[in-house]
Amino acid sequence: MFKPGKALLAVFAVAATVLTGCGSDSGDGNANELRLWHYEGPDSAMGKAWDEAIKEFEKSHPGVKVKFEEKGFEQIQKSAQMVLNSDEAPDLMEYNKGNATAGLLSKQGLLTDISSEVTKRGWDKLLSPSLQTTCKYDERGVMGGGKWFGVSNYAEYGMVYYNKDLFDQYGVAVPKTFDELVAAMDKFKAAGRTPLAVGGKEYPAHQLLYQLALSKADSKWVKNLQEYSGKVDFHDDAWTFAATTFADWVKKGYIAKDAAGIDAEGMGTAFMKGEFPMMVSGSWWYGRVESTVKNFQWDSFLFPGSDLTLGSSGNLWVVPAKSKNKDLAYDFIDITMKKANQNLLGNSGGIPVAADSSAITDPKSKTLLENYQTLVDRDGLAYYPDWPAPGYYDVLVSATQKLINGSASPDQVLDEIAAPYNENLENVGG
Incomplete structure (x- = not known):
């Protein structure tokens, strides 16, 4: 998915949040702005965790504005190729994993190969092999390849x-x-x-x-x-x-x-x-x-x-090839992979990939994670x-x-x- 996930909003909405931060500019756009797209509802676990990540980004990056635009899943599903092939591409976006989506865009050259960044920041050490499968694609756009075109911070x-x-x-x-x-x-x-x-x-x-x-x-x-x-x-x-x-x-x-x-x-x-x-x-x-x-x-x-x-892994953070502020995008992804944000995601009803298990105190969240571990232990995740x-x-x-x-x-x-x-x-x- 699916999610296509969940908390998958069918309505297109736009919201703007102004943040402050710093970071290096890797494009010709406004070095003081990060354009962020995702389609998680504000009451979802991911929506809550990523909202907190935006606040953390504000503290650690003085001087940069983040323009957050909430998109509907269906809207991104149908228009991603056109948008990412234009000057309207965001700097960072959530996108569905799999051959038909992230794989296709990677094959078309619309996504950034982030392999070196994944290794440098240690994200590969946080994701199990089965979760890595949906982040990596080959030259045909088939998942399980050798290059990282996305990374997920949840399952x-x-x-x-x-x-x-x-x-x-x-x-x-x-x-x-x-x-x-x-x-x-x-x-x-x-x-x-x-x-x-x-x-x-x-x-x-x-x-x-x-x-x-x-x-x-x-x-x-x-x-x-x-x-x-x-x-x-x-x-x-x-x-x-x-x-x-x-x-x-x-x-x-x-x-x-x-x-x-x-x-x-x-x-x-x-x-x-x-x-x-x-x-x-x-x-x-x-x-x-x-x-x-x-x-x-x-x-x-x-x-x-x-x-x-x-x-599978959750939907991916992908950095469009036409992103104008790739370094800022990597910084934001990194915040969502940190334990504090992972623990919040876990206690909000999500499945974190790098949380401290002892920090997950919500009873229903514990059941959610226990059932997930049951599936992982029997290699039961079937995409x-x-x-x-x-x-x-x-x-x-x-x-x-x-x-x-x-x-x-x-x-x-x-x-x-x-x-x-x-x-x-x-x-x-x-």
């Missing part, structure tokens, strides 16, 4: 958020197996409750489709799909199970038929209002759910019956479905909407998502 993974009050009200136990999950949904549906909050207009629905496939897959399957290291069959047991099960869940009423028109924000808001027992999505929602939900008890659990789940090919995000949204509204069969949907993947495979020499 993320998928999970099931659940309304404990509704579980108690209907006598439903937290499912430990896939069959128990289905039985729980049957019980909620019999009581007149649609079990799952789903957003088919954006990423949530196709991430659920991918999670269903992961429940029948292994690490080799993931590597073949994401890194083009082996044959990919979109009609194999895993993908067939995913598409047929998703369609079946719609027919059984586990997923509402109007979900095709609901975006990520609408899905999350509905869950936080207590309208649905469960929401399958990422850790990017965690801090927001924790700060927003006051009228019911909630918690989370790993998707049952699957060793693999969506997850995101839209990463393999440019434009794949829109393909997956459209295909999954067809499963929801019944306008295409599971086989037809699998054909639809296979075609652009195979076309891209030819383009990269796979």
Whole structure:
């Protein structure tokens, strides 16, 4: 992701914050200004930590202004290539990781190779090998290469958020197996409750489709799909199970038929209002759910019956090739990698990459980190479905909407998502 993360705002908003600071100018722009873009909501863990990083930047860089512009995830997703190829490129921005996004921009020469800076500042020592994979790309724009084009200061993974009050009200136990999950949904549906909050207009629905496939897959399957290291069959047991099960869940009423028109924000808001027992999505929602939900008890659990789940490093800090103040951008990234900022991120519902574990005192944050460690220990982070090919995000949204509204069969949907993947495979020499 996904995040496409979370706290992923669909609305474009602009805010300006003036800071003071110093640093060397590495371009022809205003040496006393750093233009910063990111798309995390102010109530998210990353939004809180990065706001504090801006304040720290102010203290340590007297004389420099930071112009912060908050962007919507979808807006950056669709316009990044055009903007970064113009004089309007920011100095530092958050961008989605993966072959179809950061990889594509690195291949096009729109991002700065920051490898020497990563080594000099020791960021490589803070990120595990699995987290480094999404930061590094080869000449084809395929992740896991030798050059650093981004760095992440947090991690993320998928999970099931659940309304404990509704579980108690209907006598439903937290499912430990896939069959128990289905039985729980049957019980909620019999009581007149649609079990799952789903957003088919954006990423949530196709991430659920991918999670269903992961429940029948292994690490080799993931590597073949994401890194083009082996044959990919979109009609194999895993993908067939995913598409047929998703369609079946719609027919059984586990997923509402109007979900095709609901975006990520609408899905999350509905869950936080207590309208649905469960929401399958990422850790990017965690801090927001924790700060927003006051009228019911909630918690989370790993998707049952699957060793693999969506997850990776978080989105990347990238420095556009046309950044006019690259040194200032590196200084800001460095602040977000320091323990003080990492500890704040962890206690705000995020997953830091370099925090002091003893400094994470919030109980729910501890659970979040413990579940993340469980996934890391079993090599269970399986990336995101839209990463393999440019434009794949829109393909997956459209295909999954067809499963929801019944306008295409599971086989037809699998054909639809296979075609652009195979076309891209030819383009990269796979």
